[in-house]
Amino acid sequence: MSMLEKEEEFTSGFVAIVGAPNSGKSTLLNKLLRRKIAMVAPKPQSTRHRIAGILTERNFQIIFWDTPGYHASERVLNKEMIARTLSAVRDSDVCLWLVDGIRRGASHELTGELVRSLLGEKKVLIAVNKADAVPRAEILELKNSLEEEFPEAVVAEVSAKTGYRLRSLKKSLAGLLEPGEALYPDDALTDQPxxxxxxxxxxxxxxxxxxxxxxxxxxxxxxxxxxxxxxxxxxxxxxxxxxxxxxxxxxxxxxxxxxxxxxxxxxxxxxxxxxxxxxxxxxxxxxxxxxxxxxxxxxxxxxxxxxxxxx
Ligand SMILES: Nc1nc2c(ncn2[C@@H]2O[C@H](COP(=O)(O)OP(=O)(O)OP(=O)(O)O)[C@@H](O)[C@H]2O)c(=O)[nH]1
Ligand SMILES: [Mg+2]
The missing domain is CATH 3.30.300.20 (K homology (KH) domain)
Structure with missing residues (x-):
């Protein structure tokens, strides 16, 4: 098979978007789909559902799971939210870890531990988000340290807000998925009623x-x-x-x-x-x-x- 044919091969599968609360997961999903299906808020812990957003392009179909921000909590509601994140990760082919380029706290570290536990069994792509709002040197430094910490993973940078490098993100994700047919009609947007x-x-x-x-x-x-x-x-x-x-x-x-x-x-x-x-x-x-x-x-x-x- 020539390079060209290989490139044309249609891939499909599930990508779980995980990350600390407020890292921009829902914003990213909405931007990728060019439609607002997930709620976005300046306050953390906004997403409670695990919402699938379906993106179909010429040579791939990616079903994204937007998940609640990963964090530690004993509250009943929050424990259910965290369980949803974990089940989305379990059901996915690729884990997309969205790192907040502006600030990182305990939830960032916690998500890092989760991602580390997945390496070897899942493909992982790490994307530093909010590149529009942080000096370039800081983004590069953060990317370097993530590459050192997670040598098995691909590390990228994006802005969910402006759409910066989203094309390249989509391409990388499609490349990590296995060849396969579309699982949803090509005009489907979400699995949620x-x-x-x-x-x-x-x-x-x-x-x-x-x-x-x-x-x-x-x-x-x-x-x-x-x-x-x-x-x-x-x-x-x-x-x-x-x-x-x-x-x-x-x-x-x-x-x-x-x-x-x-x-x-x-x-x-x-x-x-x-x-x-x-x-x-x-x-x-x-x-x-x-x-x-x-x-x-x-x-x-x-x-x-x-x-x-x-x-
Ligand atoms: N400057 C900038 N702000 C962003 C970007 N992406 C998201 N934000 C902002 O970050 C805040 C949180 O965005 P959300 O998409 O709700 O974050 P989330 O990760 O879904 O949050 P939870 O559902 O609480 O886990 C909002 O105020 C967004 O406008 C980005 O690329 N650049
Ligand atoms: Mg959200």
């Missing part, structure tokens, strides 16, 4: 517009989803989505609703804009706030809300 994406986009709005413990104390469920034109509805011109924001404590309910309902209105507006962009159509979004006392400490409610480690 629209309701899950919608609930994540509401949660992102809560994450962005509330402070302190509130982002970590809220869960979002979509209770009703009716597509436009459903005859069972009076106003059937728009898709109707009813979602509940669950809080853990009485005072949190007041904060999420805000004075005269103002906070809830802003959350609804931001969430609706993102959902409409995702769906490409107008949406009528109705939000409710409910107290589910201490839900994040209770395995049953964590699982009922869809954040458990079961697929």
């Amino acid at each position: 629209v309701r899950v994406i919608a609930s994540e986009l509401v949660r992102e709005a809560v994450f962005r517009l509330t402070e302190k413990e509130i982002p970590y104390s809220t869960a979002v469920t979509v209770d009703e989803y009716r597509e436009a034109g459903d005859p069972a509805r009076k106003d059937s011109a728009k898709t109707y989505i009813a979602a509940t924001i669950h809080v853990e404590k009485e005072n949190q309910k007041r904060i999420v609703i805000g004075k005269g309902g103002s906070k809830l209105v802003s959350i609804g507006k931001l969430a609706r804009e993102h959902i409409e962009r995702f769906l490409g159509e107008e949406v009528f979004l109705e939000l409710f706030v409910r107290l589910t006392r201490d839900w994040s400490k209770n395995l049953k409610s964590v699982r009922d809300f869809g954040y458990g480690d079961k697929l």
Whole structure:
């Protein structure tokens, strides 16, 4: 077989994106897919789901798993999130470790240990992210030290924000995958139902517009989803989505609703804009706030809300 034919060979498989909280995993997934399917927030520990994003190009199909940031915690919710990261890694062919180019703490070290334990059984690609925001010399120094520490792995640099070196990242990943056929239709974007994406986009709005413990104390469920034109509805011109924001404590309910309902209105507006962009159509979004006392400490409610480690 000539070099050219080999290059043309179609490869496919699963890539788990792992990394410390806030390293930019969800931003990277959205940028790779050119569509926002995963929530992104300036605060750490935003992703709770393991969301597959499917990228099909001429000679490869990569199914990316966006995973919750890897960190140590004893909290029930967080333990389930970490279990999701580990199961995504287990089910993947390649592990893409996204390193935060700006700052690295205990969670970076912890992810390093996880990655080290995978070497030998999984292919690993390490990408230093946020190259747009860090002086070049620092990026190179960081890459060098990672290459020394992980000689078996390929080390790259990217910016999930600007798209810098994403083409080369995609090519490297496709090259690490085995030859194989596409597993999804070539226009598929995600394995998640629209309701899950919608609930994540509401949660992102809560994450962005509330402070302190509130982002970590809220869960979002979509209770009703009716597509436009459903005859069972009076106003059937728009898709109707009813979602509940669950809080853990009485005072949190007041904060999420805000004075005269103002906070809830802003959350609804931001969430609706993102959902409409995702769906490409107008949406009528109705939000409710409910107290589910201490839900994040209770395995049953964590699982009922869809954040458990079961697929
Ligand atoms: N400057 C810069 N900022 C970035 C880049 N990628 C992500 N960010 C920012 O980093 C923050 C975290 O991004 P996320 O994509 O939510 O990070 P994550 O790794 O998914 O976080 P968790 O889900 O909490 O683990 C956001 O404020 C992003 O805008 C990048 O390439 N450059
Ligand atoms: Mg994320």
